[in-house]
Amino acid sequence: MDYIEVTFTSSPDYTDILIAELGELGYDTFQETENGFQAYAPEDQFSEEALQEVVERYSFAGSFPYEVKRIAKQNWNEEWEKNFEPLFIANQVSVRADFHPKPEGVQYDVVITPKMSFGTGHHETTTLMIENQLTLSHVGKRVLDMGCGTGILAIMAEQLGARQVLGVDIEDWTVENAQENAERNHCQTLEVRLGDASVLAGEAPFDMILANINRNVLLEDMPGYSNLLQPQGPLVLSGFYTEDLPLLQEKAAACGLTFETSRSKNNWVSAIFRKNQ
Template sequence: MPWIQLKINTTGSYAEELGDALMESGAVSVTFQDTHDTPVFEPLPGETRLWGDTDVIGLFDAECDMKAAVAQLEQHPLLGAGFHHKIEQLEDKDWEREWMENFHPMRFGERLWICPSWRDVPDENAVNVMLDPGLAFGTGTHPTTSLCLTWLDGLDLTGKTVIDFGCGSGILAIAALKLGAARAIGIDIDPQAIQASRDNAERNGVAGRLELYLPHQQPDGLQADVVVANILAGPLRELAPLISVLPIQGGLLGLSGVLASQAEGVCEAYRERFTLDPVAKKEEWCRITGTRK
C-alpha cells in the first residue's frame, strides 16, 4: 500500500518530543534522520543518539487526512501555525526484496566470504558461509561483525572448539566451523536467534557440529579454545566474570560491539585475566582480543 511521509527539520534536543507529536497526529511510525546523511552509530546504554540537525519523519497511511494532521501539529508549542514541513507520497515497495537485492557477498580476511543464500558464491574455492539472517542480527555488514570475522579468519582454528556468545544469526560460529573448528557453541538470550543460527547451520552443512543454548540451558563448566562475543559494551562489562571463564587457560578471547570511546572501560574489565592485544578499530567501532592468563 502507498504511504505519505511528513518531514520536519529540528535539532536533536527536540526530536523525540516532535516524534511523539507526529504519532499523536496519526503517524504509524516515526524515524530520525540526519539532515546531512551522517550515519548514527549504536547508542550508549540508555542513550538516544541524535544529530544537531535532525529530520523527524512521520509515516502516514495514504488515506490519512493530512490537512487535519498538520492542523493538529500547528497547535504544538514547538511548531506553531505555518511551521516548515515537507509532505511526500511514497511509492509502494517490496522492502524485503529491495534489501535482498542490496545484500552482496562480502570478503573478510584472506579466505572467508559471507554470501547471501539467494546469490551465487564469487569464489567456489574460498571458505563460503551462506547466510540468511532471518529475524536475528548478524550479516557481516556491520563493522563489529566484520572485525570479528576478520579476526577468526586470521586464526588457526583446526580442531578447536569455539564459543559464540550472543550468536544472533550464527554467523561467527558457522564461520569458525567452516574455517576448520571441530565444534562450535552458540549462546543467545533470544529464541529467534537460536532458530536463525540452527537454520543457517543446516544451510551450511555444519548443524551436526554446532550446539545452541539459551543461557539457562548451557552446561556447567563450559569452556573453549576460542571465545567470541559481539554484543555491546555494557553487557560485556557486566558479564565479564561469566565470559572470562569461558576460554581455557591460554585460550583466545575476542570482544566487539564496542565503540572506540568505550574500549578502555571494557579492557579494564578483562585485563586481570587476559593479556590483551592492541585494540583494532574500524570506523567508530573496535575489537578487543586477548589470551587467557
Template sequence: MDFIELKVFVSPEWAEIIIAELAEIGYESFVEFDEGIIAYVQKLQFSEELWQSVVEKYTDFVTIDYTVAEMQRKNWNEEWEKNYQPIVIDDQCIVKASFHKIDEKYPYEITINPQMSFGTGHHETTTLILQSQLQLEHEGLKVMDAGSGTGILAIMAQKRGAVLIDAFDIDEWAVTNAVENCQMNQSDKVRVQQGTIASVQLEDVYDIILANINRNILLDEMPLYASKLVSGGTLLLSGFYEQDIPELEKRASEFQLVKKQQTSKHQWASLWFEKR
C-alpha cells in the first residue's frame, strides 16, 4: 500500500489548524518543520478536491503553497528519522525512537518507531491522553485501547501497572507496527488485534478505556464504550476539538458517563469520564 505525501508550506501559527483540517479528512500522520507541515494519507483515500476545499477555506487569511508526491512505504523510515525528535511529557515520560540516544532518565521511557501509524506523542491528542494516564491509577487494572495506532497508549498502560491491555486498530499497518513497538518496550501484557470494537475479541468489561480517534466515531461508539466499562471505570477520549466537547459530553451523559475533567492544547481537547 502506498501513501501520498502532502507537503504544505504555511506560516507556523497556522500549522496546527491545517493539521486539524487534514485529520478530519483521513490524513494519518503529520510532521512539522520550519516552513510548515508534511502530512500522509493512504493513496486510495487521497482527494485533491477535499484538499482544495481546505485551501479555499483559508485563502483569505493565509498563503498556502504545497506539493503532492506518491511515497512508497520503504521511504517512510528515512523521512521520519529526519524529522522525529524525542518528546517529554510532564517531565515524567519520554517518547523516543529506537535510534535516539538519551542520557536523561525519566520514570517512564517509551520507544516508538511509528512507520505509517498515528501516535508518537507529538500530536496534541496523544499528549493529552498520556498526561491523563500519568494521573490515573492503572495498577492491577484491565485496559482497552480503541484505535491504538502505534500502541503508545497501550504501552503506557502496562508501564503504569495494568495487567491486561486489549489494543486494536482497523489499519493492518498500524497493527503490525503496534506489535513491533510492544516488543521493543517489553509490553507483554498488550494484546493487539485488527478490527473495530464490534469485531475484535474482548473481555466482558474493562476498568479503563482509551479512545483517541475522532469525534464522529466517538459519538457512534459511545454506547459500546459504556457497555464495556465497569461501574466506577474511566473513559479517556481525545481526537477532537474544544468546540466538540458539549456534543460529546451530552452523548456520554446518555450512558451514565459523568465528566470528571477536560483538558486542551492548541484547540485539541481530551475528556475524562467516569461511569456511574
C-alpha cells in the first residue's frame, strides 16, 4: 500500500497538538523539519477532508500550510531514510535509525524509531539536552525524564551509567514508542510510565531530573521537580526560547534551585539548575 506524506509548516507551540490530532486519524510516523514536521499515513487512512478539519480547528492560532504527496510503497524505506539522517552530537553520540549501520568511533550509540513521538535528536532542544547530559555524571544515579517522547534522553541516561531511569509522558502512543526504543537499545533499568507529574506522587527523590517540554509546563511543574530532587541534584530543562530563560531562573530561585549554566542554538535553550541544600 502507498503512503501519503503531509508536510506541515507550523510553530513549535502547536506541533505536538497537531501530531496528537493526526495520530487519531491514522498517521503513524512523524519527522521533524526545520519549519515544522512531516506526517505519514497509509493511503487508506488518509482523508483530505479530515485533515482540513484539524487545520481549521486550530485556525485561531494562525495558518498551518501543508503539502500532500503520495509515496509508493516500494519507495517508503528510501523516503524514510532520506528524511532521517544519522546525527552526531558533540563528537560522542550517534543517533540513528535501525536501518543505518552502526558508526565507528563514537562512544554512545542511540537507535531511535520515532513513529508518532518527537525526540530524534535533530531538534535543537534534544541536541542541547544531550550536550548538557554529557557534562553531568550519571553513574549510579536515579534519573527522571519528564515528557520523555521517544525516550532518547532516558536511553542516553542509562548509557551514561544511571542505575535507574524513569520516563514519563502523557500520550499512550508515546509511552509505547519509548518502551520499544528502550528494548531496541537493550536498556535494563529504564521504566516508562503514562501520565503527567501527578503520577510521581510518593516517589523517592531522584538524583537528576530531565525535562524537555515547554515553558508553561516547566513553570507550572517546577515546584514538583524541586520537591522530587535530591539536594545538589541537577535539573536539566529545555523546550523554551532565549527570552524565556529569565522567567525560568526566577521561578527556579523561588523553588530552591540555583541556576548553573545554559547553552543555546537557534534561539532554543537548555539550562542546568541545581537543588540547594
